[in-house]
Amino acid sequence: MDKTVDKNPKVAEKVSPAETILKEPGILREPVAAPLVTYPIEVVIPKARQQTPAVGQRATRLDGRLHGLGQTGYIDDMTFPGMLYAKIRRAGVASARIKSIDTKEAEAMPGVMAVLTGKDVPNNSFGPSIKDQPVLAYERVFHAGDGVVAIAAVTEQIAAEACEKVKIEYELFTPVLDPLESLKLETPGVHAPSANIYQKKFIKKGDIEKGFAMSDHIVEGHFTTQMVEHVPLEPHATIAMWDANGRLTVYSTLGRITLGRADLASTLGIPISRVRIVATIVGGNFGGKNEITTEPVLALLSKKTGRPVKSVFTRPDEFIASTTRHPLIMDYKTGVTKDGRIQARKLRLVLDGGAYCSWSETTLSKACILSAGPYNIENLYAEAYVVYTNKTMTGAMRGFGAPQVCFAYESHMDDIATLLNMDPLDIRLINAFHEGSISPTGQKLQSVVVKESLLRAAERFGWNGKGSTAGGSKVLPKEITSGTTVRV
Amino acid sequence: MKKRGRGMACMWYPIGFTVAANPSSAVVKLDEDGTATLLTGTVETGQGSLTILAQIVAQELGISTDDVNVVSADTDSTPMDTGAIASRTTYVTGNAARLAAEKVKLMLFDVVAPLLNVKPNQLEAKDHRIVVKGFPQRNMHIGDAANHARTVTGEPPIGSASFNPATVALDPETGQGKPFGTYVYATQIAEVEVDDETGDVEVLRIVASHDCGTPINPMLVEGQVEGGISMGVGFALQEEILFNANGVQINPNLTNYIMPTSLDMPEVEVDIVDNYDPSGPFGAKGVGEPTLVPTAACILNAIYNAVGVRITSLPATAEKVFNAIQAKRNAEPKQITA
DSSP states (O other), rough: OOOOHHHHHHHHHOHHHHHHHHHHHTOOOOOOOOOOOOOSSSOOOOOOOOOOTTTTTOOOOOOHHHHHOOOOOOOOOOOOTTTTEEEEOOOSSSSSEEEEEEEEEHHSSEEEEEEGGGGGSSSSSSSSSSSSSSSSSSSOSSSOOOEEEEESSSSSHHHHHHHOOOOEEEEEEOOOOHHHHHHHTSSSOTTTSSEEEEEEEEESSSSSHHHHHHHHHHEEEEEOOOOOOOSSSSSOEEEEEEOTOOEEEEEOOOOOOOHHHHHHHHHHSOOOEEEEEEOOOOOOOTTTTSSSHHHHHHHHHHHHTTTOOEOOOOOHHHHHHHHHHHOOEEEEEEEEEHHHHHHHEEEEEEEEOOOOOOTTHHHHHHHHHHHHHHOOOOOEEEEEEEEEOOSOOOOOOOTTTTTHHHHHHHHHHHHHHHHHTHHHHHHHHHBOOOTTTTTTTSSSOOOOOHHHHHHHHHHHOOSTTTOOSSSSOOOOOOOHHSSSOOOO | OOOEEEEEEEEEEEOEEEEESSOEEEEEEEEESOEEEEEEEEOOSSOHHHHHHHHHHHHHHHGGGGGGGEESSSSSTOBBBBBBBOOIIIIHHHHHHHHOOOOOHHHHHHHHHHTTTSGGGGEEETTTEEEETEEEEEEHHHHHHHHHHEEEOOOOOOOOOOOOOOOBOOOOTTOOOOSSSEEEEEEEEEEEEEEEOOOOEEEEEEEEEOOOOOSOOOOHHHHHHHHHHHHHHHHHHHHHOOOOTOBSSSSSSTTSSSSOOOOGOOEEEEEEOOOOOSSSGBBBOTTTTTGGTTHHHHHHHHHHHHHHOOOOOSOHHHHHHHHHHHHHHHHHHHOOOO
């Protein structure tokens, strides 16, 4: 949303949308359609696409030529006759009760065609495992990105302007922001009466105390990671429209249309067979487009107006109203013999689950299962918790908790190597899984090549022993490798 | 002074959902010129998965990648799919597509066997032809076979199939069970340069050795690894959503939320580890998410190797690294000059 346009007093005047367009041709974001360009149809097909056997070929992508010519149709390129644009007014406060919503002034604006609030949504909750997320906030706000009012208008600018004219009164509550605070029983529940710890996982293998007793050294580590966004090039975008038979078609950037259709039908209270979802080529997902976001809002605005309705997230929308990566707080304790064999590992993971569950359950499970690393550890105890906070919801993101725990277990591994004055490669090779290793959950592993990958990477890199150099690296003095470690 | 360091990290990562059923279905049709259509409910999200699926179908039918048209991502016309998530498309949707193509192939074998005077199990699909094993001169073009099936025996070649990874639920107390069908493994090694006067970290080079089972398309594996590493560099050094004391984001834009650009990308050397998983389509597993898993870990180990400070909270911003270097200097005994 262009702020300078938004505050233009001329737009705020009571003029019809058509006049606004005439007066300010440069400022309005007019419907965009892919330009009519013709290309020669005689396409040269690369050899790798024509060869058999097909597997193993460096075949170019089906969509590569379209991307290269700028011909790929994304949702923002699509337009339909009479199409409206939707904008959502977000709470901007992390925890509150909604005392009142006054939409009169917004509704009176020329060009505004429909206004929607939480009470208009037939089944106002959804979620992949726990249905704790409202389509639009109803009575309560759980994080600052919660949508409170949605508006459809003839232009995106009018919809945005109308959103600003909605008056919302809140009773503010103290937000729960720290996951470790949330973990404490005395902390008020974000979704009271539900507990803040909404999922737990445990892995127990062998005898942890016996393992520590057999160890020569005990090493501890504390690690934390931050919240990050997927930042796909194409933001969340949707167009919804109904036909005269009461059947809904939605064009969406969803990466999971089967689940999306079921969730959409459920929030609207209509049979799944009345919903068609078409996903275009998606401009990046990385886990952020695995559940519905604005689809029900647009479907309801389209139903109210009888016209197609489009919405494309702005970059700030993408940050505050879509899912993000779980921050983790990780405590590791490892018992190791003086020759570098891990005897026991105990660890705890606390995941900041944000305001809604989303894909937290599977993130928690994967983080917990993978948390000990690709190593043979006979005695293991892992516990993992995910807690609600009044922050942006965390959900699926490339790796589901694995990049966070890998940062912890591999930093910890180098700390152990430093303590024992061992090469980081050697300590990994001593402990790494082999074909038939038993995983922390007791699964016999097949096609295991972690040692091969270590050795191949080391060879390719030119990793030649402890304290040595690669590519002109500075040789580390012994006192640094085995000496003081500053923890931040 | 700029100091160089190197660090490694290895990892394991599962393919598909944790325990929960995550099936995919697929439909394959073969036309009378020997070209095929695959219907799949998965969505292309930029990773090239539809090309991978075309290659799998083509391999099973003995035709080329370009002979397979892929129709995807429309709930009215394509079958159920759990979607582009959990690095599962090549393994799960790929298995479904292969099984559907196999059904088409077996239908053709039944049609062709009497024409070539052999049993169906003596046939194979190879280089656009249905061939008698061991007697390559006895063959029929796959298009002629499809045409015969359609116009003579009245059985147009079409097959559908589903696949779901075999899992066993985890015990809630001990976590014991078989949560995933298979796993992949990888190692990344980074070389970094740390400016000990500013704390700025530059990642110079990353060698990435990844297992994905059989690489269906090595070029797309390389693309995934390079993309994953760029995401890992941002996670390691730059990206962070910040909140004010009231729980409101203060940097929800690309001016203040710093992403790596092409200028921040290290030299990436991709190495694909030879492997074959019998449960995957033609031995393939997957590679999407794992490519970013070890990146931050190896960069942080390289920072420690370069300047001797262990950063334990991501991201390792220049400010954080600088403060750690200062703290380490202050903690060291002062050298008294003579």
